Amino acid sequence: MVAHRPSTTICRFCAARPRGLCKDMQTEADFETLQVLQYRTRSFRAGTQIYGPHDVKTHVYNITSGWVSLCHELPDGHRQISQFLTTGGLIGYRPVGQAFNGEIATALDEVTVCAVPSQHLSALLERQLSLNRRLIWMLGRDGLVTSHRLACVGQLKALTRVAYLLLELLIMTTGHTGHGDGTTVQLPLTQSHIADATGLTAIHVNRMVKQLRQDAIVDFHSSTLKVLNYSSLKQAAQVSQDVKEAWIIQSVPAPQSGGATA
């Protein structure tokens, strides 16, 4: 059903395999409209900033490959990573009327994005219902994931927080919640990143990582995460099934026909 588009401007990634904001775009009509956006791909090298806390956000970015962190820098110099994102993630959206959101988006490895001018997005939202649905879904999901992470950081012990984050990253990367022991994934993260995301010190994260390794739960070592015992990991992370499902970017079901009519 996915049509090939001859356009040179439309993001080839989105056309070939719709993800993120474009995930549910499948009909010819959808692509006609998407083409108007004149998607452009941009790439960022590891460690570079995609946008800063006080940039006026001119674009929304659909991540097509690589890892990105969203980070808040506080006046006292501490940093809190609010989210890690990878392929299919949406960054740079801000509520209309809010000038800044204080976030810093950083490329953790080589990142390519599909850059949509905010103005074009707004205009398109006025015409494209499927895009509205998709954006609403993604924003709702992001809020949910963030609030669960808040509960994690606010209430759990250090070991649990680290296990929670590693499990989240594992599930995000593979896109499913059923894993066997021995699964290995590459994550372009240092222990400092984990520290900033969990509200701990890098030194203390190290001790927790060490313990998870000694307890034969997971081995996180030089950007490689290896699952030693998946069921122990689930237990150590103390997350319920519904939280895990929110970590996966899913399709939005088609709207139920019927409902309220005048």
Next chain:
Amino acid sequence: MVAHRPSTTICRFCAARPRGLCKDMQTEADFETLQVLQYRTRSFRAGTQIYGPHDVKTHVYNITSGWVSLCHELPDGHRQISQFLTTGGLIGYRPVGQAFNGEIATALDEVTVCAVPSQHLSALLERQLSLNRRLIWMLGRDGLVTSHRLACVGQLKALTRVAYLLLELLIMTTGHTGHGDGTTVQLPLTQSHIADATGLTAIHVNRMVKQLRQDAIVDFHSSTLKVLNYSSLKQAAQVSQDVKEAWIIQSVPAPQSGGATA
């Protein structure tokens, strides 16, 4: 410009003074559509649960008066309040396809809400662009506020966290960020609520509240918050101006005409 509606089913609050989800509804046409929803008001007594973590969320609620907390209960018995909301707040929305979101919504005092069946909302979203804009705005804002709170809980000291929360509640209640000393607001909260929201113990919150009082910054005492020195409070809370503005539920600017056209 606000039209009087003769309907007995439409929420009178929304018709008289549109807030929350209905905030930008102002034209006759908007009300025509809203009426279809057959809004019903419901009320909840202090301490009662509006919905639980595993309820299938049949309704979305627009808060028309009172205070509500959104809380996550963790397996180990700890609780994290992710948000306090009052008049104009929207609760109960969940991303389509996510069965549960694990949240518990509790009425903190006498609460009245305008209950919109989720199915009706979905149907209406297919036709009403202003509602799409509004929902997107509110979800984007909620995510932003939550991620700022995450940074607060993850990185700040106990005293700062408490000051941050009290400042947030003050600004939410009054709807503006410029306050003089001596301002007093009623908040239906105990120190335990503040503890659950900040990730501290009630006992430690007490010590911090006591210190804020001794330092002549704020006096929080038996559900009453009195600002003793607003500029000290801002300093103690370490929040930037843009965060404060996100705490206020604002109107969504009309979509900029023009933009991308085919």
Next chain:
DNA sequence: CGTGTGTTTGACATACCTCAAAGTCTGTGG
């Protein structure tokens, strides 16, 4: 008057932070 809920205080325990330094690994340049 008793009961329950919320607040306050003190003594003590501990999880986590801070500081300091050594140990790895990788890439670079001689």
Next chain:
DNA sequence: CCACAGACTTTGAGGTATGTCAAACACACG
């Protein structure tokens, strides 16, 4: 091939912010 620098990881000793436990106090309510 070696020397070096830089980033990351690992380990240890000691400090402190916060949690835990216990109990008294205040206040509302029946």
